[in-house]
Amino acid sequence: MKLPNGVRMFLLRACSEALATFSNLCRRKIREENLCPICHPQEETLSHALWSCGVARDVWGQASRHIQKTTTNDPCFNVVWSQMRERLFQPEMEEAGMIKRLLWTRRNDFVHGKAFRHPNSIIQKTEGDLRCFKKAQTKTYVGITRGSTPCEKWKKPSEGKYKLNWDAAIDVSRDLVGIGGIIRDCNGEVLATLRAKRKMILSPFAAEAYALMVAMLFSNEAGILKLMLKGDSLQVVQKLQKLVEDWSIGGLIVEDTRKVLKSFISWSVCHTKRDANMIAHKLAKDALLSDYDLYDLEEIPNCIKQLVAVEAFVTLFKQ
Incomplete structure (x- = not known):
């Protein structure tokens, strides 16, 4: 078929x-x-x-x-x-x-x-x-040859684990934070996506940390407890990897996230470049345009369908 x-x-x-x-x-x-x-x-x-x-x-x-x-x-x-x-x-x-x-x-x-x-x-x-x-x-092959290949490709997680990419987008003029997250399995299949919007004033670091917290809670509720975390905020990744005292808003959010992660079976976190995190970034940007939170299970939102198709092809092509 x-x-x-x-x-x-x-x-x-x-x-x-x-x-x-x-x-x-x-x-x-x-x-x-x-x-x-x-x-x-x-x-x-x-x-x-x-x-x-x-x-x-x-x-x-x-x-x-x-x-x-x-x-x-x-x-x-x-x-x-x-x-x-x-x-x-x-x-x-x-x-x-x-x-x-x-x-x-x-x-x-x-x-x-x-x-x-x-x-x-x-x-x-x-x-x-x-x-x-x-x-x-x-059209897939035509799209790839026109330069839509990411500079750094998304990589599949190891067998039995799932990869969560997250990102945040900030609308300073409206004091809004958009949150995007996507969970995929070892075959590259999209299991769940998250788009959420919050009315708050946060620094880029705090916004990224908050986006990770929301994405983690979503994954926890979905019962996905073996995660590889990928984000393009190096500061958040480093804070999560190392237990360093930080009393800023972003630092406190990271500490709360670490507590949530204790309920997971296994987890790891790694920094990635924006090119390999474009889908999560697109979800975060799209969240700013929505009037309510959107949680999609086993269905790919229209705003990222083309990116998912291109990324899947590139991953397969370069293996």
Whole structure:
């Protein structure tokens, strides 16, 4: 199947039952209740969330005809996906894979308090994303040859760990601080992004330190506890690496961040140049334009899609 890497990785994790359904969280002793957060009466297994739930069926009922006619009630998602692969052609499988990813995104948005998206919007976004992806396949190489290659490339974290790039942007005229963060795995797949805005007057050092603190708390809440931290503020990195007394606002924030990091399984921090931190910087700049905080799980915001595609290609090309 020809699908974006993020969708392919999502399907791999889904078939491995590695997604945080309420059923999986109960099994891991993280939650006590395993009922579907949308329809409530049924246990939220992955097969239920992405296939048999009533609100999911509303979406599948507007998909391609062959997908609509697919019937399976197996409680295991891997079996459901295998049966679909046996019955559908490649274009329909690509459509189904994209829909499943968007259904999971819609579910996460609902759980985190966002508006519930209409089935029509899921189908329309599926069609639009597939068109954009196919179009991008013919343009990626052209974009690289026109000088969009970063001077210092982003590097993947080691297997089993995740990399968090963070940055801050300051709007002095409005006393605003924009915060950007992106978490990727050892395959370079985007797991989560953060865009937040705060009304405060901070020095560049304090703003960078505060951005790191917010990004760390976001990672902690997402359950990602094995981190490699990368930022382009050398001062923040050095303060975090060495236990030095600093009573400035930025120094106190770094000290609080160090306390949060004690709850992580493992972490390391390293300085990087702006060229390898452009995605986090773009997220921070975009946060200044938003009226509210934006937390995206397993979905790439439009403002960084091109940068992510270029960076992924450069990383692959230079390996």
